Amino acid sequence: MVPLSYYVILSVIVFVTGVVGVLIRRNIIIILLSVELMLNATNINFVAYSYYFQNITGQVFVFFALTVAAAEVAVGLAIIIALYRSKSSINVDEFQLLKW
Amino acid sequence: MTFTLTLSGADLLLLLPEMLLTVWLCVVLTMDFAMPRLPKDRLAYLSVAGLAGVLANLVWFDLAGIGGTLFAHMFVVDRLAVFFKIFIVGTTILVILASVDYVRRFRFFKGEYYFLVLMSALGMMFMASANDLLSVFITLEFSTFGFYVLVAYLRDDVASNEAGLKFFILGVFAAGLLAYGISLVYGETGKLVFSDIASPSATPGLVIGFLLIFAALGFKIGAVPFHSWIPDTYHGAPTPVTAFLSIAPKGAAFAILIRMFFVSLAAFKPAWVLLLVGASILSMTYGNIVAIAQRNIKRLLAYSGIAQIGNILIGLAAGTKMGGDAILFYLLTYLFANLGAFAIVIAVGNLIRSDEIEDYNGLNRRSPFLAFAMLVFLLSLAGVPPLAGFIGKLYIFLAAIDEGLYTLIAVGLINIVISMYYYLVVVKKMYINEPTDPSPLTISPPMKVVVYAGLAGTLFLGIYPQPAINWVVAATLMFSNLAGPAAAAPTLVLPIGG
Amino acid sequence: MTGSEPLLDYLGRYFSIVLFIGIALAFGVVTLLISYLVQPKYPEAEKLSPYECGSEPFSDARMPFPVRYYIFAMLFVIFDIEVIFLYPWAVVFDKIGLVGLVEMLVFIGLFLMAYVYAWKKGALEWD
Numbered sequence: 001m002v003p004l005s006y007y008v009i010l011s012v013i014v015f016v017t018g019v020v021g022v023l024i025r026r027n028i029i030i031i032l033l034s035v036e037l038m039l040n041a042t043n044i045n046f047v048a049y050s051y052y053f054q055n056i057t058g059q060v061f062v063f064f065a066l067t068v069a070a071a072e073v074a075v076g077l078a079i080i081i082a083l084y085r086s087k088s089s090i091n092v093d094e095f096q097l098l099k100w
Numbered sequence: 101m102t103f104t105l106t107l108s109g110a111d112l113l114l115l116l117p118e119m120l121l122t123v124w125l126c127v128v129l130t131m132d133f134a135m136p137r138l139p140k141d142r143l144a145y146l147s148v149a150g151l152a153g154v155l156a157n158l159v160w161f162d163l164a165g166i167g168g169t170l171f172a173h174m175f176v177v178d179r180l181a182v183f184f185k186i187f188i189v190g191t192t193i194l195v196i197l198a199s200v201d202y203v204r205r206f207r208f209f210k211g212e213y214y215f216l217v218l219m220s221a222l223g224m225m226f227m228a229s230a231n232d233l234l235s236v237f238i239t240l241e242f243s244t245f246g247f248y249v250l251v252a253y254l255r256d257d258v259a260s261n262e263a264g265l266k267f268f269i270l271g272v273f274a275a276g277l278l279a280y281g282i283s284l285v286y287g288e289t290g291k292l293v294f295s296d297i298a299s300p301s302a303t304p305g306l307v308i309g310f311l312l313i314f315a316a317l318g319f320k321i322g323a324v325p326f327h328s329w330i331p332d333t334y335h336g337a338p339t340p341v342t343a344f345l346s347i348a349p350k351g352a353a354f355a356i357l358i359r360m361f362f363v364s365l366a367a368f369k370p371a372w373v374l375l376l377v378g379a380s381i382l383s384m385t386y387g388n389i390v391a392i393a394q395r396n397i398k399r400l401l402a403y404s405g406i407a408q409i410g411n412i413l414i415g416l417a418a419g420t421k422m423g424g425d426a427i428l429f430y431l432l433t434y435l436f437a438n439l440g441a442f443a444i445v446i447a448v449g450n451l452i453r454s455d456e457i458e459d460y461n462g463l464n465r466r467s468p469f470l471a472f473a474m475l476v477f478l479l480s481l482a483g484v485p486p487l488a489g490f491i492g493k494l495y496i497f498l499a500a501i502d503e504g505l506y507t508l509i510a511v512g513l514i515n516i517v518i519s520m521y522y523y524l525v526v527v528k529k530m531y532i533n534e535p536t537d538p539s540p541l542t543i544s545p546p547m548k549v550v551v552y553a554g555l556a557g558t559l560f561l562g563i564y565p566q567p568a569i570n571w572v573v574a575a576t577l578m579f580s581n582l583a584g585p586a587a588a589a590p591t592l593v594l595p596i597g598g
Numbered sequence: 599m600t601g602s603e604p605l606l607d608y609l610g611r612y613f614s615i616v617l618f619i620g621i622a623l624a625f626g627v628v629t630l631l632i633s634y635l636v637q638p639k640y641p642e643a644e645k646l647s648p649y650e651c652g653s654e655p656f657s658d659a660r661m662p663f664p665v666r667y668y669i670f671a672m673l674f675v676i677f678d679i680e681v682i683f684l685y686p687w688a689v690v691f692d693k694i695g696l697v698g699l700v701e702m703l704v705f706i707g708l709f710l711m712a713y714v715y716a717w718k719k720g721a722l723e724w725d
């Protein structure tokens with residue numbers, strides 16, 4: 001059996017990848033994908049802990065995290081399309097009208 | 101595994117305000133698409149009518165002391181939750197009234213605006229009742245989704261789109277931090293309900309988990325160092341949305357913060373007091389100093405809002421029942437003063453299409469009523485007696501004195517002086533400078549209602565605060581076992597009023 | 599699953615999957631390799647140009663798609679994710695009785711309203 005710590009280490013790696021992606025990448029789509037990585041790291045954690053505790057709560061959280069992620073993508077794409085129409089770009093550095 | 105799923109009539113009663121609002125927002129959306137030629141102002145008044153019903157229901161809950169928990173303690177109705185729900189619904193009513201004129205400027209999707217405002221309000225009502233970390237995550241996201249769209253609502257305005265994008269990126273980033281923090285706390289305790297995760301030992305997972313959750317909630321309330329979205333989002337968003345965003349989500353987030361710190365983390369108070377003191381000092385100082393340099397009234401109010409959040413965090417740092425009372429009371433004063441100030445900004449913005457402070461020159465000549473109301477709201481935000489903001493600050497400082505947080509109080513007092521400066525600059529422009537265009541300004545009836553409500557609240561809470569104090573003291577009774585000398589005294593008599 | 603199981607035995611149970619992946623990869627690589635080795639090679643400009651249904655290629659294939667696709671994709675994602683809640687409900691459907699049924703009807707009712715809204719607002723029209 002794979003020990004619990006393996007899952008936790010995997011999830012930490014995925015989470016840190018996501019955080020670094022949000023902080024250093026400039027393309028909004030990549031930033032959105034990085035946030036999805038962060039949420040997926042959460043899901044790995046929850047499923048692993050849920051199995052470890054033999055407790056269903058963690059799996060319930062995963063269902064909701066997936067739903068929230070999908071809704072985030074829908075809203076995010078809508079905002080990105082609105083911006084693309086006026087700016088023809090999806091690079092965060094282009095948006096300097098308001099001071100960042 | 102066995103479980104039962106039963107919902108009795110008494111359980112459904114606890115959900116009644118939320119169910120009413122859900123039905124009502126469906127009605128508003130249906131009327132919007134089923135009757136395309138219905139004037140959209142009607143939808144605003146329809147929404148207000150529905151919210152008034154919800155408000156009446158909540159007042160009944162409060163008076164009758166109805167409470168309980170649902171869904172394995174995920175959803176709780178107690179005095180604290182009812183207080184925050186009344187706070188949120190009241191804010192929403194005033195914001196919708198203040199939006200009527202502004203929404204006429206939209207070219208598309210006027211009806212959906214009211215639907216989204218109601219939906220965010222519903223999400224925040226659930227936030228006020230969130231009693232475990234799963235419901236914290238869902239309700240926080242639920243309320244924020246509405247705001248993402250509302251902030252970017254002016255589709256042809258690049259500033260609004262940009263504001264929406266910045267709010268969205270930082271919002272989903274905070275959601276990721278929140279979810280991961282919750283997963284770590286779950287990994288340490290195997291539980292998610294606030295009262296169950298009161299663990300006696302601080303393991304690394306628990307510490308990092310709660311820090312991540314605090315970061316996400318700090319983003320929500322806009323405390324330094326999680327404030328970077330606030331000025332741009334406030335500046336670019338439609339002004340009524342800015343007003344809504346500056347008050348209601350903060351109240352809802354404080355409902356969660358109070359439950360988290362006072363229930364789950366009560367055992368670790370010495371550790372988190374330092375964290376909160378730091379966040380409070382940084383927020384007050386940063387907000388007030390940067391506000392001085394602002395030329396746009398929305399940005400000024402954004403930075404002043406960061407500073408006000410710093411003030412409220414003093415109450416949280418006190419960590420006593422009295423600190424909780426003071427947070428609730430301060431939020432009430434902040435609601436009336438800040439919403440009132442934003443109502444003036446909306447009214448003036450609708451008439452002269454500008455939010456620059458320069459354009460407030462000679463406002464007294466153009467509309468003495470607007471200038472006087474703005475004066476009252478700004479002085480209340482600054483904390484001048486006998487207005488509400490003074491009592492709010494006094495209450496917070498008294499709670500901090502009981503806990504011996506003298507550094508925090510000293511920084512708070514210095515900050516009051518700094519904030520006085522930039523509020524008075526606006527007042528000077530309104531009263532002393534000459535207007536460039538002396539034509540008189542008139543405001544519409546719904547806007548007048550909002551301004552009068554703000555004035556009434558600000559003056560009433562300042563001159564006769566006792567009823568409101570009794571209310572907030574009753575709302576936090578469940579925390580009376582928290583350590584601290586204030587817990588022994590159930591009522592507070594303040595030197596002014598009463 | 600037992601905790602004392604040796605790692606090799608544990609991995610051994612996945613051997614057939616590894617074998618399957620290996621065969622699948624080999625099939626693809628070998629087919630391409632054989633065709634590359636035995637094909638006659640007489641390259642010319644016309645043959646090297648991309649084939650686009652017989653007509654001349656006229657622009658870069660990486661062009662922005664009409665925004666309509668995004669709206670459909672968004673609607674699809676939202677209605678697709680709804681199923682995530684139907685699965686657990688279906689598993690315990692017979693144990694949670696009438697309350698469960700009514701709750702699911704309320705849930706689907708709200709989705710239906712969103713669908714009718716999208717329909718009435720013309721989000722489902724192609725033009």
